[in-house]
Amino acid sequence: MTVTKTETLPVRSGDDVVRVRQRVRALAVEIGLGLVDQTKIITAASELARNTLDYGGGGDVCMEIVQAAMRKGLRLTFEDHGPGIADIEQAMTDHYTSGGGLGLGLGGAKRLSNEFHIESTPGSGTRVTIARWK
Amino acid sequence: MDRIPILKLGGALIVTIQVDMHDRLALALEEDLTAMIARTSARGVLIEISALEIVDSFIGRMLVSIAAVSRVLDAETVVAGMRPAVAITLVELGLELTGIKTALNVERGMALIQARLSEEDDGHESDRDRHEN
Numbered sequence: 001m002t003v004t005k006t007e008t009l010p011v012r013s014g015d016d017v018v019r020v021r022q023r024v025r026a027l028a029v030e031i032g033l034g035l036v037d038q039t040k041i042i043t044a045a046s047e048l049a050r051n052t053l054d055y056g057g058g059g060d061v062c063m064e065i066v067q068a069a070m071r072k073g074l075r076l077t078f079e080d081h082g083p084g085i086a087d088i089e090q091a092m093t094d095h096y097t098s099g100g101g102l103g104l105g106l107g108g109a110k111r112l113s114n115e116f117h118i119e120s121t122p123g124s125g126t127r128v129t130i131a132r133w134k
Numbered sequence: 135m136d137r138i139p140i141l142k143l144g145g146a147l148i149v150t151i152q153v154d155m156h157d158r159l160a161l162a163l164e165e166d167l168t169a170m171i172a173r174t175s176a177r178g179v180l181i182e183i184s185a186l187e188i189v190d191s192f193i194g195r196m197l198v199s200i201a202a203v204s205r206v207l208d209a210e211t212v213v214a215g216m217r218p219a220v221a222i223t224l225v226e227l228g229l230e231l232t233g234i235k236t237a238l239n240v241e242r243g244m245a246l247i248q249a250r251l252s253e254e255d256d257g258h259e260s261d262r263d264r265h266e267n
């Protein structure tokens with residue numbers, strides 16, 4: 001698998017979340033994702049960007065176009081150096097929230113992506129990677 | 135600060151969400167709608183979202199919370215014009231728009247609200263009839 005394009009954007013404000021959605025849309029269009037798949041990856045990105053901002057205290061997103069065999073994909077990695085998640089299984093559970101949300105962001109982002117990976121170390125931060133393939 | 139304009143049409147309030155919503159705008163809209171329902175005794179709130187390219191849990195929560203407050207003030211919330219791709223995505227996200235009616239477009243949304251209003255008028259009339267009899 002090769003990475004054919006890489007961009008990084010900050011996620012430090014509500015306006016940044018809007019910008020992340022716009023860039024993800026542009027990249028999704030660039031790799032030829034259909035409308036429904038575009039909507040799914042943008043929605044997943046919106047959820048993860050908001051978590052990075054609200055719980056991670058801000059961070060970055062690395063957006064990559066990846067190529068594997070004949071397939072193109074969009075891979076997004078959200079990273080923060082916030083408090084981390086002590087119990088990932090609990091955080092992934094639908095409707096679990098520590099902040100008055102709906103508790104759907106992480107589980108929803110997983111369902112809306114073809115690949116989902118989360119790593120978190122309490123005290124040092126969280127990294128969530130998703131990918132959607134054409 | 136930007137605010138989303140709210141139109142009043144008969145017994146309904148109409149809001150078109152066109153910009154990419156951010157936190158402050160969402161909170162302002164909720165406040166403005168609540169104040170306006172109370173002031174105008176509106177019985178229906180129509181939220182037109184055909185311009186929204188996504189509805190995430192943040193926007194979803196805003197819609198559900200507007201609907202909950204409206205209901206307490208005796209107004210019904212109808213969300214109109216959701217794009218099909220957005221509707222499909224919402225299901226997978228796991229978001230349920232509890233307490234919200236949906237309509238294909240503004241006309242149908244208004245028809246839902248009008249139907250409720252006229253149903254109530256009928257109800258009031260029969261109350262009166264009973265009273266007179």
Ligand SMILES: Nc1ncnc2c1ncn2[C@@H]1O[C@H](COP(=O)(O)OP(=O)(O)OP(=O)(O)O)[C@@H](O)[C@H]1O
Pocket residue numbers: 047051052055056080082083084085091092096097098099100101102103104105106107126191192
């Ligand atoms: N980057 C992060 N850093 C620290 N904790 C996080 C992070 N992302 C998620 N969490 C924790 O996981 C929980 C679940 O996240 P999820 O996105 O599923 O729901 P939510 O953000 O609480 O609500 P919603 O996304 O539906 O508005 C959060 O409440 C928070 O406690």
Ligand SMILES: [Mg+2]
Pocket residue numbers: 047050051101104105106
């Ligand atoms: Mg979330």
